[in-house]
Amino acid sequence: xxxxxxxxxxxxxxxxxxxxxxxxxxxxxxxxxxxxxxxxxxxxxxxxxxxxxxxxxxxxxxxxxxxxxxxxxxxxxxxxxxxxxxxxxxxxxxxxxxxxxxxxxxxxxxxxxxxxxxxxxxxxxxxxxxxxxxxxxxxxxxxxxxxxxxxxxxxxxxxxxxxxxxxxxxxxxxxxxxxxxxxxxxxxxxxxxxxxxxxxxxxxxxxxxxxxxxxxxxxxxxxxxxxxxxxxxxxxxxxxxxxxxxxxxxxxxxxxxxxxxxxxxxxxxxxxxxxxxxxxxxxxxxxxxxxxxxxxxxxxxxxxxxxxxx
Numbered sequence: 646x647x648x649x650x651x652x653x654x655x656x657x658x659x660x661x662x663x664x665x666x667x668x669x670x671x672x673x674x675x676x677x678x679x680x681x682x683x684x685x686x687x688x689x690x691x692x693x694x695x696x697x698x699x700x701x702x703x704x705x706x707x708x709x710x711x712x713x714x715x716x717x718x719x720x721x722x723x724x725x726x727x728x729x730x731x732x733x734x735x736x737x738x739x740x741x742x743x744x745x746x747x748x749x750x751x752x753x754x755x756x757x758x759x760x761x762x763x764x765x766x767x768x769x770x771x772x773x774x775x776x777x778x779x780x781x782x783x784x785x786x787x788x789x790x791x792x793x794x795x796x797x798x799x800x801x802x803x804x805x806x807x808x809x810x811x812x813x814x815x816x817x818x819x820x821x822x823x824x825x826x827x828x829x830x831x832x833x834x835x836x837x838x839x840x841x842x843x844x845x846x847x848x849x850x851x852x853x854x855x856x857x858x859x860x861x862x863x864x865x866x867x868x869x870x871x872x873x874x875x876x877x878x879x880x881x882x883x884x885x886x887x888x889x890x891x892x893x894x895x896x897x898x899x900x901x902x903x904x905x906x907x908x909x910x911x912x913x914x915x916x917x918x919x920x921x922x923x924x925x926x927x928x929x930x931x932x933x934x935x936x937x938x939x940x941x942x943x944x945x946x947x948x949x950x951x952x953x954x955x
Contacts, residue, residue, distance in 0.1 A: 651700045678748060793870065890922060
C-alpha cells in the first residue's frame, strides 16, 4: 500500500523510517517492518489492529523515537505486507515472533504494545518461548480476548442473537469501503471513535481503514468473530498495562476491565473518558505515556542483564 493513501502532513502523517526490512513468518508470509530512532536505544515494538497499518502509530513513533528504537510492522495483508493464504490467531503469533526475531538480538527485550487485533496478537503469542525471550512488558490497548461480536455496541440494539447476527454481518461485509467521503467519515467516526474526535483524527483514521484491501478485511473479520484467547491470558506473565476508551463501541470498556482482572501481572488499567476504539490517534499522549511507563520494566531487565554478563 502506497504511503500516499495516508495523510501527508501533521502529527498523524507516517514518519520516514530509519530502516525498512522484511520479516518472514513461519508459513513464509512476508511482513513489512520499519525501525525508527537510534539503533542502540531501548526497543519498543508496535502491533496495529484490524484494517490498520504502521501509519496508525504515527504519533507514537514520532514521540517515542526521540529516545527509543521503535519497531512497527504491518500485519499480514495490511499496509505493505502482502496478502497471505492463512489468517488465524496462530498466524498473528507467528508473525509477531518473526518480527521480534528479525529485529532484536538474542535475549534482547522490548516493550510490546498492541492495539485491537495487535493486542490479540500479544495474547496469542503469550506462552511462546520467543515472546518470553524478547518481551519485558506489554500494553493491551482497546482490545479484548473473546465475545467481540456479541458485546460490540456498533449496532444500537438490545444484546442478543439478533444484534450479534447483524453486527457480524456489518463487520464482516464483503463490500468495498470506497473513497473517503463525508458520509464515510461520519460512519467511521460513529463506529470507531468518540463523539468529540477532531476532524484531523477522523480523517487520519478513515484514510488508514479505507486503504485496507476488502478481501483482507473480510478474512480477518471471520477470525475475530470466533476469537477466544481467554486461556492465553494466564501465560501473559510479563508486566502488562491495559488501556481502553469508555465510548468504545467495537471493544467496549467491559473488555478492558475483564483483561485487567484476568492478567497475572496487570500494572494498571486506564479508562479514557470520551474516547472510542482508535485510542492511539484519539488520545495519543495517553497511549504514548502508557508505553513510556512500561519502559521502566525494560530498563530494569536491561540493567540486570548488564550485571550478570561477564
